[in-house]
Amino acid sequence: xxxLVLVSNRVPxxxxxxxxxxxxxxxLREAVSSHETLWFGWSGTAGAQAATQPRIHRSGRxxxxxxxxxxxxxxxxxxxxxxxxxxxxxxxxVALAEFRREDLGAYQRVNHAFxxxxxxxxxxxxxxxxxxxxxxxxxxxxxxxxxQARIGFFLHVPFPPAAVWAAxxxxxxxxxxxxxxxxxxxxxxxxxxxxxxxxxxxGLPPKARSFPIxxxxxxxxxxxxxxxxxxxxxxLIQSLGGRALILGVDRLDYSKGLPQRFRGFAxxxxxxxEHRNRVTFLQxxxxxxxxxxxxxxxxxxxxxxxxxxxxxxxxxxxxxxxxLTQAVRRxxxxxxxxxxxxxxxxxxxxxxNLVAKEYVAAQNPExxxxxxxxxxxxxAEAMEGALVINxxxxxxxxxxxxxxxxxPPEERRTRWRQMWTxxxxxxxxxxxxxxxxxxxGTTARAA
Ligand code: ADP
Ligand code: F6P
Numbered sequence: 001x002x003x004l005v006l007v008s009n010r011v012p013x014x015x016x017x018x019x020x021x022x023x024x025x026x027x028l029r030e031a032v033s034s035h036e037t038l039w040f041g042w043s044g045t046a047g048a049q050a051a052t053q054p055r056i057h058r059s060g061r062x063x064x065x066x067x068x069x070x071x072x073x074x075x076x077x078x079x080x081x082x083x084x085x086x087x088x089x090x091x092x093x094v095a096l097a098e099f100r101r102e103d104l105g106a107y108q109r110v111n112h113a114f115x116x117x118x119x120x121x122x123x124x125x126x127x128x129x130x131x132x133x134x135x136x137x138x139x140x141x142x143x144x145x146x147x148q149a150r151i152g153f154f155l156h157v158p159f160p161p162a163a164v165w166a167a168x169x170x171x172x173x174x175x176x177x178x179x180x181x182x183x184x185x186x187x188x189x190x191x192x193x194x195x196x197x198x199x200x201x202x203g204l205p206p207k208a209r210s211f212p213i214x215x216x217x218x219x220x221x222x223x224x225x226x227x228x229x230x231x232x233x234x235x236l237i238q239s240l241g242g243r244a245l246i247l248g249v250d251r252l253d254y255s256k257g258l259p260q261r262f263r264g265f266a267x268x269x270x271x272x273x274e275h276r277n278r279v280t281f282l283q284x285x286x287x288x289x290x291x292x293x294x295x296x297x298x299x300x301x302x303x304x305x306x307x308x309x310x311x312x313x314x315x316x317x318x319x320x321x322x323x324l325t326q327a328v329r330r331x332x333x334x335x336x337x338x339x340x341x342x343x344x345x346x347x348x349x350x351x352x353n354l355v356a357k358e359y360v361a362a363q364n365p366e367x368x369x370x371x372x373x374x375x376x377x378x379x380a381e382a383m384e385g386a387l388v389i390n391x392x393x394x395x396x397x398x399x400x401x402x403x404x405x406x407x408p409p410e411e412r413r414t415r416w417r418q419m420w421t422x423x424x425x426x427x428x429x430x431x432x433x434x435x436x437x438x439x440x441g442t443t444a445r446a447a
Contacts, residue, residue, distance in 0.1 A: 002127045002440065004035040005149075007118065009078070009134035011041040011066050024131060024156065027213050027354075031129075031432035037062045038126075040118050046074035054117050067117055069110065076106025082134045083292050085168070090133055090157045091255040091349040094167050096294050104170055108137060115141035124149060127439050130181070132156045140180040152183035152439040154211065157351040158378070159191040162198050172202055179204040182442040185211040185435050187351040187378040211435045212378065213352050214426040217361040220334060224362035227335025236282075237339060243318075244405055246281040247340035249333060249355045250347075251288035252325060254298045257348040257374065257391040258285060259305055262321065264346070264397025266309045269320060271395070272402045277318045279405060281344070282336070286327035299325070337362035342404045343371045345379075346391035352378035356386070360419040368416035370404035372397070382425065385418030 012025035032039070043055060043066035050073055054065035069077070080103030088096035115138060122128070128151040130138045139151045165171050175198050178184060186192045189210045196206030227233055236245075246265070250256040265281045285302070289295045306323045313320045328336065337343065343359030356371060356379040363369055373379065373386040380388050387400045407415075 001035060002125050003123060004031060004037045004436070005118075005122065005126045005128045006032070006037060006039045006041075006131065007114070007128065007135060007138060008039075008041045008131040009082070010044070011039050011064055027215070027428040027431060029216075029428070031436060032062055035061075035127075035436075038065060038121060039063070040065045040114070040121070042066065042078075043068050045069070046071045050113060052113070052117060054121070065118075065121060067114065073106050073110050073113075076100075076103040077110040078134070079289070079292055081107035083289050084294070086133045087157070087255075088294070089164065089168055090155075090160060092158070092160050092164055093254065093349075094164060096254065097167065098293075099169055111135060111137040112141045114138060115145055118142070119145045119147060122147060122149060125444065126150075127436060128152070129154065129435070129439065136174055137177045140177040143180055148445040150182050150439050150442050150444050151180075152185065152435060153178065153181040154185040154435060155191065155195075155351070156187065156213070158188075158349050159186055159195045159198075159208075161194050162201060165194075165198050171198070175199055175202045175204060179207075181207075183435065183439045184208040185438075187212055188381045190381070191351075191378070209438070211431055211438075212382070212426045213354070213431045214423065214428050215354055215357045215361060216428050217357070217420070217423050220358055220361040223331055224334040224338040227331050228338055230332065230335055232332045233335035233339060236336060240280055243277070244279045244341040245339060246279060246342040246344050246401065246405075247336060247359075248281070248283040248285070248344045248346075249328075249337075249359075250283075250285050250345075252285040252290075252295065252299060252302070253288055254294060255347055255349055256285075257346045258283070258298070259301055260348070260391050260394060261344060261346045261397065262302065262305045262309060264391075264394040264401065265321065265344075266313065267394045267398035268401045269313050271398055275402070275405060276313070276320075277315055279320070279341075280318075280322060281320060282322045282324075282340075284324050284326075284328050284333070284336075287325050334358070334362050337369075338364060341369045342401060343369060344397075344401070345371065345377060346374045346389065346397060347377050348374070348391055350374070350377040350379075354379075356383065357423045360416070360423045363416055363420075365413070365416065365420070367409065368412050370407055370412060370415065371419060372400045372404055383419060383422050385415035385422065 050070035051068040057064040192208040195208035345356045371386040374391040
């Protein structure tokens with residue numbers, strides 16, 4: 001069996017290596033457990049100088065090789081080009097995108113430095129799987145360095161229509177870099193169609209295909225059952241005083257539609273006053289990319305909105321909106337999902353959105369909650385049973401929340417069964433197996 005070489009900007013830190021972790025790491029657990037693996041990427045540290053030699057750490061069948069970045073490269077490659085330019089563009093937010101040639105230079109430099117550090121660690125029969133928008137030029141850089149092995153690329157975030165992509169200076173060159181991969185994977189069919197349009201406009205073969213990512217529903221359900229009796233869940237239940245819980249869980253990111261969501265909740269309280277003092281909305285939104293300007297201004301906006309909504313609607317014994325910017329442990333989170341009457345997932349644009357799937361998996365099948373889901377999350381492409389909304393309209397959000405809070409038990413159970421089937425149709429194991437089978441099926445270039 002070929003060795004698997006994973007390349008991603010984030011490599012899971014040691015405490016997460018053995019068990020549950022965030023999106024990418026969880027999804028790859030299955031792939032990693034069935035193959036000898038080399039996992040290569042950024043160490044998470046930026047210092048005075050870029051490292052040229054990766055730090056190697058072995059754990060069972062996985063070898064981790066990570067590189068430190070120079071502070072200037074971190075700023076240009078990660079903060080600047082990846083998260084100040086590509087992230088907003090790929091999420092259709094052209095007005096938020098900030099392009100600087102120095103950032104592009106750093107992005108290319110880091111991709112080439114990563115390729116140069118990886119090449120000596122490679123074997124001819126490896127399956128190389130590159131992840132996400134930070135590393136688009138990686139495949140081309142490896143080919144330039146003479147690597148003949150099979151190389152695939154999976155984009156975890158959306159891919160916008162060609163007219164949006166056209167706003168990217170260097171977009172044509174990046175399309176050619178995408179075409180260097182043997183397999184190109186996206187989350188949804190719509191993303192694959194958009195990527196293929198961009199490729200074809202350059203006269204390149206339209207090889208993008210969708211491989212929808214998922215979770216491990218059974219193990220998440222077990223974690224949620226386990227968490228039910230835990231201290232944090234009991235404290236949360238006690239604090240609610242019998243009120244229903246609406247739950248939102250997201251990184252603090254402008255793609256997640258948090259201001260619109262908060263306004264939708266405020267609209268619920270105004271338009272459907274029967275829910276006043278009967279429901280609490282808990283939004284968990286740990287700070288993410290806090291040194292990028294657009295994220296800082298979002299945080300200020302949410303601080304202000306929270307104050308305004310609570311100021312207007314709170315009563316002396318009830319705070320309608322609880323807003324946390326710390327992360328919650330994954331096992332505790334699973335318990336919170338399970339006791340929430342409504343999961344509120346309303347991104348303006350999202351590759352897949354694993355939170356929606358985790359919420360479904362965590363429910364008690366006898367008394368499940370309802371999912372209110374944005375039509376612009378990849379997860380909405382196949383999530384029969386959810387209440388699907390346009391997150392730009394706070395009235396639509398309010399109406400869906402009202403419908404979810406008022407749904408009779410039989411409707412909840414019927415909808416949940418449909419969603420459970422949907423979540424089991426594309427698990428993380430299916431995703432990893434499907435992509436790797438496709439990559440195995442391509443032939444390595446003759447040396
Ligand atoms: P993204 O990749 O944009 O962050 P996803 O919803 O696809 O969005 O994946 C997020 C992952 O991170 C999920 O597995 C989720 O459980 C986890 N996560 C998100 N927010 C939190 C939080 N507040 N605390 C702990 N884990 C979180
Ligand atoms: O899903 C998109 C993504 O960029 C992942 O690649 C990453 O692990 C996650 O969001 C968190 O972002 P960051 O690595 O910038 O903290």
